[in-house]
Amino acid sequence: MAYPSKIVDRAEVRTWILEGRTYKWMAEEYLRKYHIEISPSAFSNFRAERDLPYRYGVNENMRDKLKPWKVRREHQGKGADVHINYLARILQGLPVPPDREKSTRNFWRNLQDQNLVITYTPELGYVTVPRREGVDGPYIREPEVEVAPV
Numbered sequence: 001m002a003y004p005s006k007i008v009d010r011a012e013v014r015t016w017i018l019e020g021r022t023y024k025w026m027a028e029e030y031l032r033k034y035h036i037e038i039s040p041s042a043f044s045n046f047r048a049e050r051d052l053p054y055r056y057g058v059n060e061n062m063r064d065k066l067k068p069w070k071v072r073r074e075h076q077g078k079g080a081d082v083h084i085n086y087l088a089r090i091l092q093g094l095p096v097p098p099d100r101e102k103s104t105r106n107f108w109r110n111l112q113d114q115n116l117v118i119t120y121t122p123e124l125g126y127v128t129v130p131r132r133e134g135v136d137g138p139y140i141r142e143p144e145v146e147v148a149p150v
Contacts, residue, residue, distance in 0.1 A: 006030075006038045007046060017047050048073070062088045068143050069120040080118050080126035083107045087139065108139060117141045 007013055008030075016026055023040035030038050051073070066084050075081060086104040089096050096104070111117065116128040119141035129141055136142050 005046075006036050006042065008034050008036070010046075013043060013046055014050070014052065017043070017052050062092055065137075066139060067120075068140070070122075071120060072122050072125075075120070075125040080107075084118070084139075112138065 013026065016029075021029075023043040026043045027038055027040045030036050066088050067081075071081060083104050086096050086100050087108060090101060090104065111128060114128075115131045117131045117136045117138075117140050118126055119129050120126050132141070
């Protein structure tokens with residue numbers, strides 16, 4: 001059973017998400033503008049239901065370098081996906097909650113200590129694999145590039 005939405009202007013919320021506004025800001029703005037109390041998670045659900053990008057505020061090129069795969073919805077926002085998103089923020093000098101920064105740095109340090117990188121398959125999700133010297137970067141398995149015959 002679908003529940004009625006408190007969101008008044010879907011186009012407005014979509015714009016806010018694409019601008020990188022926080023869900024907390026959106027909830028406060030809805031209370032100020034429309035006198036409607038709505039939880040931040042309602043905006044998160046709105047984003048997810050429409051397959052809009054996460055609002056991490058990171059440079060798109062940085063995120064694409066760290067996450068060059070089309071990640072299935074069920075693998076987003078969990079485990080390695082979270083650490084990749086926070087790593088993108090850390091590498092750009094963007095703010096990260098102290099506990100998240102510590103756990104993210106520990107995650108990547110542990111992989112580097114074991115000479116492992118992250119890769120992704122739609123069937124399995126994120127997996128760790130041995131780093132290929134001279135091929136893979138410090139964090140992810142470089143995707144195979146198909147070369148078309150000339």
